[in-house]
């Protein structure tokens with residue numbers, strides 16, 4: 086296959102389409118998570134790990150990563166075609182999100198050859214799960230104040246402290262860790278370092294945390310004299326903040342290099358519309374209610390906004406006044422939409438909105454209530470909506486810092 | 488799944504956007520906007536001539552009639568920049584009159600009027616009546632056969648933009664039991680038929696037009712077979728251009744408020760540092776970007792049957808929501824100064840009210856969308 090011949094691309098896209106049509110399991114017999122942050126049970130975890138492995142093996146994940154690192158060495162257009170096929174057939178999400186979207190691109194950009202050889206293939210094949218150790222019990226939004234200590238000792242860093250809300254923490258083999266190497270630095274940001282840290286060494290303990298949905302999702306991670314090899318340092322000592330901010334750019338898609346696929350299924354107004362057609366109010370379809378109709382239309386306008394703003398990014402002439410405006414707003418737009426549209430969906434289900442997953446009378450097995458509760462993972466995780474407002478206000482609109 | 492419209496942007500739009508951005512900023516500084524409030528016609532004749540010279544009036548008129556041969560798609564960036572700078576001229580009225588004649592005029596009317604409207608004669612539309620109904624097919628003014636090939640008109644039209652400047656007015660009338668459109672010239676109207684109205688947006692001009700006593704020739708009637716389609720087209724075209732003007736206005740009022748938030752200090756710090764000020768401004772900004780995406784999707788999809796209507800109604804609905812919100816917060820965030828006539832926030836707030844009141848507000852368009860989509 087050559088990566089410049091459009092005939093090859095077309096053939097690849099067609100093969101991907103056929104593969105996903107064939108291989109997507111419509112109903113695994115249990116409810117799949119809608120985002121990687123939601124993975125709650127071993128059953129879900131293993132299903133998704135197998136799924137990502139299978140997609141990778143078939144050549145539809147990491148297609149644009151170099152062959153030497155577990156990729157296929159094709160151009161991005163190939164991977165994009167595969168991702169589109171995945172979406173078209175509603176494939177489950179890719180599990181190893183921190184790996185394929187953040188760590189992978191970071192290593193490809195600034196990692197050493199040894200890093201790349203050691204980590205990338207395990208990331209894309211889902212053999213090695215990665216987690217992110219940024220937030221701490223006392224320092225969440227104020228990430229720059231992270232206090233988990235790392236002290237250089239020979240070829241290792243010795244770690245002490247605790248990280249929290251660690252998604253996939255109990256499954257992870259590695260963590261990208263933001264820690265404090267210099268507590269005396271004049272600026273709190275300058276005392277931070279960014280270290281690739283093994284999770285399966287003595288002194289690292291994870292404790293599951295029960296989520297608002299009742300499932301066990303993320304963990305708290307405790308470090309007690311745990312040793313991380315110093316060659317896992319990304320950038321230089323004291324440059325941890327810069328590296329962490331760079332990983333957030335991969336997360337937002339502001340920088341490329343991601344392995345492909347998607348790690349969450351966005352909320353969709355069309356599904357809610359379909360629900361509204363089925364539900365009843367006063368013996369009539371809920372959609373006959375003028376108030377519900379008005380609200381439904383607002384959501385249709387809003388979902389259309391999200392898709393149009395995404396497409397508008399590709400039109401530079403319509404992004405001249407504030408070029409970072411749309412990129413920095415997209416998380417806030419889409420996550421707040423998700424939260425509100427799912428709350429609306431729950432209200433549409435009437436009295437049965439009182440059920441939850443597990444009761445046979447719950448509408449659509451309780452998926453709406455669960456989706457609403459889980460929607461907060463995105464309005465809180467990755468920087469809360471309030472922090473997003475600050476970021477847009479300060480970095481896009483030029484307002485003074487709060 | 489229904490098609491809701493896609494965003495696109497062509498080269499001509501890009502060129503016109505660039506030129507209009509500079510032209511409107513230079514020709515419409517806020518001091519001039521305020522000076523024009525006190526003038527009779529509300530616009531600067533020299534600027535109007537320049538707009539004609541730039542060829543903008545002909546953008547959406549076919550070449551066969553002396554126009555540029557593009558469409559409303561390319562008019563949108565022009566109107567957006569006019570709205571951004573509160574630049575008032577009869578441009579939108581004239582463009583809509585031309586659209587009406589294109590959509591429903593006879594061959595002879597098109598030959599007679601489009602070349603003039605393309606080159607600087609102003610036109611307008613007289614559609615609204617005392618009922619205040621946004622449904623343009625609700626017409627109570629009448630035309631009746633007066634013999635000798637003449638029609639006698641009766642009733643009063645309201646909120647006719649730029650009527651005093653217009654060389655031709657497209658009037659909706661009830662004729663033989665159905666809504667019809669006709670071309671009325673100033674000379675057809677009795678003396679004193681025009682009364683300047685006091686409207687919320689002082690940067691514009693609107694007039695009540697008393698048709699009673701006027702007669703027109705039968706040939707002034709537009710094609711009766713196409714009247715319904717023409718009214719539907721006018722409704723959407725007017726909303727598309729309103730959305731453009733509103734998006735521009737929203738951008739400007741957000742910028743105006745940001746300037747204040749970055750310079751006014753209280754309790755020893757800039758008020759923009761307070762999240763009670765900052766976060767609503769971000770809310771307005773994010774919604775504005777969404778509205779602008781809808782605007783350019785509506786511009787791009789306008790000519791597509793069905794999709795054009797959906798995209799245009801969405802664009803007007805969201806533009807109304809965000810312009811109202813942003814201009815309302817603009818008053819609040821200027822404090823006591825915000826309550827003054829001198830503060831520009833009122834100019835935008837008044838304009839947002841005006842646009843909500845003409846051709847349907849957000850609630851109205853959402854009701855229409857519900858019927859189209861749900």
Ligand SMILES: Cc1cc2nc3c(=O)[nH]c(=O)nc-3n(C[C@H](O)[C@H](O)[C@H](O)COP(=O)(O)OP(=O)(O)OC[C@H]3O[C@@H](n4cnc5c(N)ncnc54)[C@H](O)[C@@H]3O)c2cc1C
Pocket residue numbers: 122216217218219220221222223224225226227249250251252253303461462463465466467468469470471472475487762
């Ligand atoms: C499902 C989920 C998965 C997560 N996964 C990970 C992960 O894998 N790795 C990881 O490191 N972290 C993870 N997080 C943590 C997440 O990034 C933090 O929860 C988040 O940044 C907020 O920090 P906090 O919880 O300490 O809340 P706080 O910072 O204490 O915030 C509490 C409230 O105060 C508001 N607030 C705080 N500061 C300001 C301010 N300056 N202005 C206005 N309002 C403010 C916040 O918006 C919030 O509403 C996850 C969180 C969730 C919910």
